[in-house]
Amino acid sequence: MATEIKELTSKKENYAKWYNDLVIKAELAENSAVRGCMVIKPYGYSIWERIQRQLDDMFKATGHENAYFPLFIPKSFFSRESEHVEGFAKECAVVTHYRLKNDPSGKGVIVDPDAALEEELIVRPTSETIIWSTYKNWIQSYRDLPILCNQWANVVRWEMRTRLFLRTAEFLWQEGHTAHATREEAEEETLRMLDIYSDFAENYMALPVLKGVKTASERFAGAIDTYCIEALMQDGKALQAGTSHFLGQNFAKAFDVQFLNKEGKRDYVWATSWGVSTRLMGALIMAHSDDNGLVLPPNLAPYQVVIVPVYKNDEQLAQINAKLQPLIDELRASGIRVKYDNSQNKKPGWKFAEYELKGVPVRLTMGARDMENNTIEIARRDMLTKQTVDFDRVMTTVKTLLVDVQKNIFQKALDFRASQTFTIETYDEFKHKIEEGGFLLAHWDGTAETETLIKEETKATIRCIPFDGDKTSGRCMVTGKPSVGRVVFARSY
Amino acid sequence: MATEIKELTSKKENYAKWYNDLVIKAELAENSAVRGCMVIKPYGYSIWERIQRQLDDMFKATGHENAYFPLFIPKSFFSRESEHVEGFAKECAVVTHYRLKNDPSGKGVIVDPDAALEEELIVRPTSETIIWSTYKNWIQSYRDLPILCNQWANVVRWEMRTRLFLRTAEFLWQEGHTAHATREEAEEETLRMLDIYSDFAENYMALPVLKGVKTASERFAGAIDTYCIEALMQDGKALQAGTSHFLGQNFAKAFDVQFLNKEGKRDYVWATSWGVSTRLMGALIMAHSDDNGLVLPPNLAPYQVVIVPVYKNDEQLAQINAKLQPLIDELRASGIRVKYDNSQNKKPGWKFAEYELKGVPVRLTMGARDMENNTIEIARRDMLTKQTVDFDRVMTTVKTLLVDVQKNIFQKALDFRASQTFTIETYDEFKHKIEEGGFLLAHWDGTAETETLIKEETKATIRCIPFDGDKTSGRCMVTGKPSVGRVVFARSY
Numbered sequence: 008m009a010t011e012i013k014e015l016t017s018k019k020e021n022y023a024k025w026y027n028d029l030v031i032k033a034e035l036a037e038n039s040a041v042r043g044c045m046v047i048k049p050y051g052y053s054i055w056e057r058i059q060r061q062l063d064d065m066f067k068a069t070g071h072e073n074a075y076f077p078l079f080i081p082k083s084f085f086s087r088e089s090e091h092v093e094g095f096a097k098e099c100a101v102v103t104h105y106r107l108k109n110d111p112s113g114k115g116v117i118v119d120p121d122a123a124l125e126e127e128l129i130v131r132p133t134s135e136t137i138i139w140s141t142y143k144n145w146i147q148s149y150r151d152l153p154i155l156c157n158q159w160a161n162v163v164r165w166e167m168r169t170r171l172f173l174r175t176a177e178f179l180w181q182e183g184h185t186a187h188a189t190r191e192e193a194e195e196e197t198l199r200m201l202d203i204y205s206d207f208a209e210n211y212m213a214l215p216v217l218k219g220v221k222t223a224s225e226r227f228a229g230a231i232d233t234y235c236i237e238a239l240m241q242d243g244k245a246l247q248a249g250t251s252h253f254l255g256q257n258f259a260k261a262f263d264v265q266f267l268n269k270e271g272k273r274d275y276v277w278a279t280s281w282g283v284s285t286r287l288m289g290a291l292i293m294a295h296s297d298d299n300g301l302v303l304p305p306n307l308a309p310y311q312v313v314i315v316p317v318y319k320n321d322e323q324l325a326q327i328n329a330k331l332q333p334l335i336d337e338l339r340a341s342g343i344r345v346k347y348d349n350s351q352n353k354k355p356g357w358k359f360a361e362y363e364l365k366g367v368p369v370r371l372t373m374g375a376r377d378m379e380n381n382t383i384e385i386a387r388r389d390m391l392t393k394q395t396v397d398f399d400r401v402m403t404t405v406k407t408l409l410v411d412v413q414k415n416i417f418q419k420a421l422d423f424r425a426s427q428t429f430t431i432e433t434y435d436e437f438k439h440k441i442e443e444g445g446f447l448l449a450h451w452d453g454t455a456e457t458e459t460l461i462k463e464e465t466k467a468t469i470r471c472i473p474f475d476g477d478k479t480s481g482r483c484m485v486t487g488k489p490s491v492g493r494v495v496f497a498r499s500y
Numbered sequence: 501m502a503t504e505i506k507e508l509t510s511k512k513e514n515y516a517k518w519y520n521d522l523v524i525k526a527e528l529a530e531n532s533a534v535r536g537c538m539v540i541k542p543y544g545y546s547i548w549e550r551i552q553r554q555l556d557d558m559f560k561a562t563g564h565e566n567a568y569f570p571l572f573i574p575k576s577f578f579s580r581e582s583e584h585v586e587g588f589a590k591e592c593a594v595v596t597h598y599r600l601k602n603d604p605s606g607k608g609v610i611v612d613p614d615a616a617l618e619e620e621l622i623v624r625p626t627s628e629t630i631i632w633s634t635y636k637n638w639i640q641s642y643r644d645l646p647i648l649c650n651q652w653a654n655v656v657r658w659e660m661r662t663r664l665f666l667r668t669a670e671f672l673w674q675e676g677h678t679a680h681a682t683r684e685e686a687e688e689e690t691l692r693m694l695d696i697y698s699d700f701a702e703n704y705m706a707l708p709v710l711k712g713v714k715t716a717s718e719r720f721a722g723a724i725d726t727y728c729i730e731a732l733m734q735d736g737k738a739l740q741a742g743t744s745h746f747l748g749q750n751f752a753k754a755f756d757v758q759f760l761n762k763e764g765k766r767d768y769v770w771a772t773s774w775g776v777s778t779r780l781m782g783a784l785i786m787a788h789s790d791d792n793g794l795v796l797p798p799n800l801a802p803y804q805v806v807i808v809p810v811y812k813n814d815e816q817l818a819q820i821n822a823k824l825q826p827l828i829d830e831l832r833a834s835g836i837r838v839k840y841d842n843s844q845n846k847k848p849g850w851k852f853a854e855y856e857l858k859g860v861p862v863r864l865t866m867g868a869r870d871m872e873n874n875t876i877e878i879a880r881r882d883m884l885t886k887q888t889v890d891f892d893r894v895m896t897t898v899k900t901l902l903v904d905v906q907k908n909i910f911q912k913a914l915d916f917r918a919s920q921t922f923t924i925e926t927y928d929e930f931k932h933k934i935e936e937g938g939f940l941l942a943h944w945d946g947t948a949e950t951e952t953l954i955k956e957e958t959k960a961t962i963r964c965i966p967f968d969g970d971k972t973s974g975r976c977m978v979t980g981k982p983s984v985g986r987v988v989f990a991r992s993y
Contacts, residue, residue, distance in 0.1 A: 037634075037637075039569070039570045039630070039634065040570075040574060040577075040630065040633050040634070041570045041572045041573070041574060041621065041630070044570035044571070044572060045570075046567070046568065046569050046570065046634050047567060047568040048567055049565035049566065049567045049649060052565070052566050052567050052568055053565065053566070055568075056566060072542035072545070072546065073542065073545050073546070073549060074539070074540060074541055074542045074545050075539065075540040075545055075548075075672065076532070076539050077532045077533075077534045077537035077538075077539065077670060078537070078623075078654055078656065078670050079534045079537060079593070079670070080534070081533060081534060082600070082608075082609060082611075083608060084533075085600075085608075085609060086607075086608035086609055092608075092609060097599060097600055097601070097609075098598065098599055099598070099599070099600065100572070100595045100597075100598060100621070101595060101596065101597040101598065101599075101600065101611050102593045102594060102595050102596075102623065103594065103595075103596045103597065103611065104593075104594040104596065105591065105592070105593060105594065105658045106590060106591055106592070106594075106658065107575070107578075107590055107592065107594065107622075108590070114579075115575075115576060115578075115579035115585075116575060116578060116579055116585060116590075118575075118594050118596065118620055127611055128534065128593070129600075130571075130595065130623070137532070137533065137534070140533050141532065141533070141539050144530075150845070156542060160654075161571055161653075161654065163571065165598040165599065177570060177571050177572070179568065352643065
């Protein structure tokens, strides 16, 4: 009987190991036989499906449609946009042949040297190039604009050091690619999508995020401006949870995508792109979980409520089943995702630990005494607290609790971030403080040189120039040169 | 103004060109810059999304969960299962390098010869090997079984002659991979999924299918038995719309996946796999459409109803808008997918042609006279007929009509198939009849030799040994040897 309770390394002891243990033991994902590529297991994938579904609804509600573009990109496409090639064409999976043949030595198969491709194909690391080469045929006049496409897809970036969900060679994501007649409309779109990401992060993932713009050196390769949402993990490191890029006319120029505007003049099309990936799974795990396992926000939990019966014999179980069935039906009818685990080959203690590990927000337990007293025990995962309530009050209690848990998880993360956000005046203070993690708000002179120096000396990067930051001017903590406002520094994933 | 009405080549004139025209002009898909890879355009993708959602619901209702496995498969994995390698490892995309570098000559990028992979990676043509190498770690005892996983993914099979949706190098599909403790359970699962496919094909795609089992030479490479659903297209050619494979213990043996059974003995795990792909889009298009364009079954149409106002001036339009809004709300509230196209830059005639081309099942038209008479015009796409009904009856009429259209499209396809299904006694008759297309029911001696001969001489293959076929014994039409029942021959896609 698989009743061994899976213990995690504690966060305090070894945060990285705690994270990896949790991902494996909660059956979210695991490493595969292919270096850098993960297997997303059913429980992990069911969370990703909820993320997908919610984002997809939000994209569609703002007029976007899904489409699908090729996995492969001709090598030459990358050279069209000079910055893009530097950022993306280097560490990538290259398809050079299209056939294998039997090894003449009789052992297995070898690459057929006669089947070399004329031009090598790159497995997409991002799809701007193939999509803009396609848009060229879709756009003639302003009447063909805007194009508001999104794609759910797998992408590959060859990574040397990988970590489940956070950095993998292959990952799943969505990439929006929009085309517009004017600069203003494209800029609006870029910010609209950033708002959707931040709304999603805060209200579904219960993850407070800072919205802001990246510095030039942290920009997407080929973008005019990269906007981002930045979150703080429990170890004090930042995680970029989503980006939205204003691409200007760069890709339109690279792929010669022109249109006839309302004034009858030819102009290049304006572009945006924006994406979030399975990296969000890493953020979700790291932001809320504890030494007992995952803590999932109810809005994304595959099961919001798990019900465990505690019984001595089959007769008791039958009574509890009969008592609970109308409740289960009622919970489901009101849209609550419920799992009733009355499996007989696992003990209640094992089930309690397992559903704690898997982060189910609310657990109901019903035993013989509850049957006698017409009560039920309700436990909440975020606080690890329990209460016994009158059975007739369970529906309303559960409904209220799910809302409470969602709010509480967010508030906890918000309070944590507030406690880990520091206004820094001197570089000495900065160097000291950065060792403890957190967001450091400091003045910077706006140059790439200073940014690089700070990164080399402290491993901290500018996460963003925050929209809602302190805009009072000051002096760069390193060079003393003028600064127009504080930026957010952190070490990051 | 984009008011040019897009004419299709007629089916009769050139069926292949009609199909290609339709796919392009209805904006379902197009060829990309990458040979053999298609772009699925938003309208085409929205139909695929409906297919996905419905199948996914059916998979989940039968206990399946989604997961995700790597895009890449180490080359050596293919050699593990001897038949599988012959079937799949040959025509495939091979990743040999993981880096590009700047061309020393200064022009673009080249493959970095120092970044050759130790073992080449194959872009998955199907995932049995990578999945069974993973399952090995998931399965120790019968308590870990069954595993009921499905994956929605892209796969690549290098095809020399490609056709949009029907045969492309990259395509989208789902692949179910299940693991079981007993042969019986795996066989049951294989047939359960075949039933789901046939239920989906008939009740959602309105596509009548024959269920049956493939002959040995048409089996999936590595399967013990391949079951299939076969549909007949309007040109008399067959299309395999889905397959479900009983894999026996072949992959468990190839990847050494053993488990401790209830009796405490070690045994190899039993397997199934089953899949449908974007090929279904091709079947959907070819089964029902006509010279005016797509004919979509209401159950899969992105828009089930389109409403077009006909007006002379802004005042009239405003009146029509006001009159229609409550109807639109009511239709949507009752779950009907409605598009109201009151765009002013297209004429009604252009809109009628466009929505006919796009296969919208029901069109409502409201003009000045309808306003006066409190009526509305209702057109059905499948029959190309119109009626004027009292405005107060429009809700009930539309609801009834959507059910009728779904039924009628299926019945039409069923009648067509009946008219194109022939019982054949002699090989001479067969050779003559096969030129006209259709399903030919004939006796066959059960040997691969005869099957090959027939294929070489007539281009016809055995589509399946049908479950509901004529089981009376007879003599092979070619060799005169005994036959246990008729099999289904056809030329196919």
